[in-house]
Amino acid sequence: MSDPIKSTSKFLSYVLRHHPESIGIELDSEGWVDVSILLTQAAAHQRDISPQLLHDVVANNNKKRFTLSPDGTRIRAAQGHSTAQVNIQHQAIEPPAILYHGTAQHFLASIEQQGLRAGQRHHVHLSADAQTAQQVGQRHGKPVVLQVNAAAMHAAGFEFYLSDNRVWLTQAVPPEFLAPA
Numbered sequence: 001m002s003d004p005i006k007s008t009s010k011f012l013s014y015v016l017r018h019h020p021e022s023i024g025i026e027l028d029s030e031g032w033v034d035v036s037i038l039l040t041q042a043a044a045h046q047r048d049i050s051p052q053l054l055h056d057v058v059a060n061n062n063k064k065r066f067t068l069s070p071d072g073t074r075i076r077a078a079q080g081h082s083t084a085q086v087n088i089q090h091q092a093i094e095p096p097a098i099l100y101h102g103t104a105q106h107f108l109a110s111i112e113q114q115g116l117r118a119g120q121r122h123h124v125h126l127s128a129d130a131q132t133a134q135q136v137g138q139r140h141g142k143p144v145v146l147q148v149n150a151a152a153m154h155a156a157g158f159e160f161y162l163s164d165n166r167v168w169l170t171q172a173v174p175p176e177f178l179a180p181a
C-alpha cells in the first residue's frame with residue numbers, strides 16, 4: 001500500500017497548486033483555503049483525510065510544502081502554483097549573492113538561449129545551496145546545476161522572493177546572469 005503521507009502530499013499539491021476546481025474549492029489570491037472546506041470537499045471526492053493525517057503531512061513533509069495559518073484554520077501550498085486563482089504577494093527581499101538552479105542536460109541549449117523561464121509555474125525556483133539544486137534537477141534527467149548571479153540581477157532591479165518553505169523565487173533569469181556551477 002502506498003504511504004498515506006506521501007499520497008496525501010501529492011493530492012494536496014495537485015489541488016492547492018494546480019487544480020482546486022477538481023474538488024470544487026476556491027483558493028484566495030494568497031493561496032489559502034479553510035481546512036474544514038478542504039477536508040469536506042476532499043471527502044466528497046473519495047479522499048478521506050483525517051485532521052491528524054493533515055497535521056502529519058504538514059509537519060512531516062520533507063520540503064514543508066504546505067503552510068497552516070497561525071490559528072490552524074487555513075492551509076496553503078508554500079510555492080509552485082500554476083492556478084490563476086493564486087497570486088501570492090511575496091515581499092521582495094535582497095537575495096544571497098549567488099543562487100542555484102537545478103535542471104537537466106537536455107534543457108541546457110534552450111536555457112542558454114532564453115534564460116530560465118517560469119513555464120507553467122508562477123516563478124523560476126532557485127535554491128541557496130547547490131545540493132538542493134542538484135536534487136531538483138534530477139527530477140528531469142541528467143542533472144546540471146547552474147549558478148545565478150543574484151547580486152547582479154538584484155542590482156539591475158530584478159525582484160527576489162522567499163517562499164514560506166525557503167525556496168527562492170524570481171520571475172525569470174536572463175542568460176547573461178547564468179553560469180555553470
Ligand code: HQG
Binds near residue numbers: 107120137139167
Ligand atoms: C526548465 C519541486 C528549457 C527548468 C522542486 C526545469 C522545486 C527550461 C523545468 C520546484 C527553461 C521546469 C520547481 C528554458 C527553465 N528552456 N527549459 N528556457 N527555463 N527550464 O518542475 O525548477 O516537489 O516546473 O530548468 O523542488 O524543476 O514540487 O521547475 O527543469 O522547488 O515541491 O524547465 O518543484 O518542488 O520544471 O522545480 P519545474 P523546477 P516540489
